[in-house]
Amino acid sequence: MTFLRLLSQTKLYWGLIAIFLIGVLSSPVTSSGRNIFLSSGNLLDVLRQVSTTGLVATGMTAVILTGGIDLSVGSLMAICSVVCAMLLTVPGETPAVFLGMPAVGLASLLVGAVVVRFIFVNIEKTRSGIANIRDVQLDRMRGTLLPAVGGVILCALVLSFLLPQVQTKFGVLGVLLVAPAVGLLFGAINGAIIVVGRLQPFIVTLAMMVTALGIARLTAGQNNAVLPVYTGSNATADFDVLRQLVFGIVPMPGIFFIAAIILYSVVLRFTPFGRYVYAIGGNEEAARLSGINAGRVKIVTYAISGLLAGIAAVLYVAQYRQGKPDAGAGLELDAIAAVVIGGTSLMGGRGSLAGTFCGVLIFGLLSNILQLHNINSNLQLVLKGVIIIGTVLVQERNAYDVLAHLRLTSRRPAQRETAAEERSSRETLSLTMGGKEE
């Protein structure tokens, strides 16, 4: 019985297990009698296919946890993919350089400052706790001067590394710095407008989605859709490294995706920042009153969302050997769907990256299974939609209520808590335990 309970409680995973089992049991078999679905190649294909959406969904999860939403990720990926592809293939002063270099400069300033500040705040905490009143001068220095110095140093380092590449062509490391920096910057702009302008995230990121698409098209210019394939001759970088299989089996994009999930999970679970994210989503006003700088936390989540879109873009360029303005079209919806399937509430404050990981895989496996059965692709869309609703119903534990409503099962005894109450009491508990999910 304990096992059953476990199974029912890890509701995130059993959706995944169910899909997987369906895949295994129903998979067609090759002429030589191998189960196609289970063949390692197929499963790794799935991992590779979902990694772009997965990276974006990872950033999206934190944004949604704060009660926001980021509709601009698809367009940000488009910009970053165009910048990345152009830097790799076209030397000299292209629009991509004019967009990318200032972006990478600004982003490294920001990151340097944030990192230095973070270090100082933590040293301060461990050393004394409350600063001495007489140290106001010193405090001011720590608060602004030192981070500024840190930012300038990092910016100088990054630019001195990148500037020589402008005249030639950028290397892998170069685009891995520039493209995500562009994403980070646009993400930070999203966050800043939302926080400073006190606007709805939905409308701000919607506007950014359109703006960014325009910028992507302007940057691409005449090359609107097609940039040269990397044959080694027209790109300095041997970009193959991002297409390779690590240890001969795992596709590189998958490694990036899993690494992002793990890192961000650690951040959300074990750092103050992570707890603030949950707290803001739970009740922003309360979080603010308890001394959390909600604005700053939100800006960081949007910036990271943009950053991950940028990384996804580099992988996109490596995989499809092109960067173009229509890369990432519709990506935001896939990412949001994966996040919600993973049990994260659009209201904010509840959910986890482990759930998102499952959500992304459920989505990918589902597409794969439907395709293996060669089901008509229009029907596939219908099935996907129905399954998303079904999965979310089960996860929100409202499926029982629906059934009860239809008189298919008996109503619950009145003294039982409703699912929602049960949940909220659990959440409060889990928040105090560091935002852990069951």
Added chain:
Amino acid sequence: MKRRDIMRLAAFAAVLAATTALLPGKDAMAQDKKWRIGFSQATTIEPWRAQFNKDIIAEAAKHPEVELIVTDGEDKTEKQVADVENLIRQEVNALLISPKESAGLTGVVQQAIDAKIPVFVLDRNVETDQYTQFVGGDNKLIGRAAGEYAVELLGGKGKAQGNVVEIWGGMGTQPAHDRHDGFHEFTDKEPGIKQLLDQQSGDWKQDQAYNIMATALRNNEKIDLVYGHNDPMAYGAYLAAKDAGREKDIKFIGIDALPGEGVTWVNNGELTATFLYATPGAEGLRQALKFLNGEKVEKTVTLDTMKVTKENAGQIMKDNGL
């Protein structure tokens, strides 16, 4: 709690069983089918693509030994790459692919070639030449035919006079560039022909072409000829002219000549002419079968074009059961 768990588990088991039962299992792979041929289509929402699918499915129906699997890339490179990977895993005997774009699909086509699957590239090429065969129309050739006819309509070689509106397809797509270049090989030689617009793209869509034309009509007193990179755009331009009451003094030329679209419009006298852009569906499948049966095939098969005007439009529609 316990009872509900059991309930839920039971429901879960039921759903699992039902789904498993619904999905066709191993028996779906019919025994009498000698060849499994996978066809990866880029998208099916465009009428030309729909016709393409119709053609290939109709051809497959003529060959009982063929099991044809058609996938739809939904106009996304990522989806089409995933589709092809999937077909490779299914170990098809031959792969037919009509790529959404060259660069994005090259890698996965290479993967299929490496997996020893003969690959037949249809309509749009990829950036490798290790495929078995390429079958497609020649957009430049069609553009030339259209350009030649346009010059003829505007007064003939050396004497042609008139203002031309050209409505582009997708700006970054090779077919649009080819249809543009071929057309201009003829019209650019004529000093009397003036191009009114500078690279206005209707993205192959009727509604966008309507808007472009509506603006052009407002800005220009005199328009003599509209060249749309496909029929729906030419037709969209025609509708805009009609709504402005000026359709009588303008000639409209389109490309594609689908029976249900361009040919019908030409037959109704709405478009002046359209040029056939044949779908490589039927031919591609025939060639693939030829290859599977051990015959030699050409590296490239180019499909010819045909001018469709009021004279032959009715006949073509009859042939297609319209």
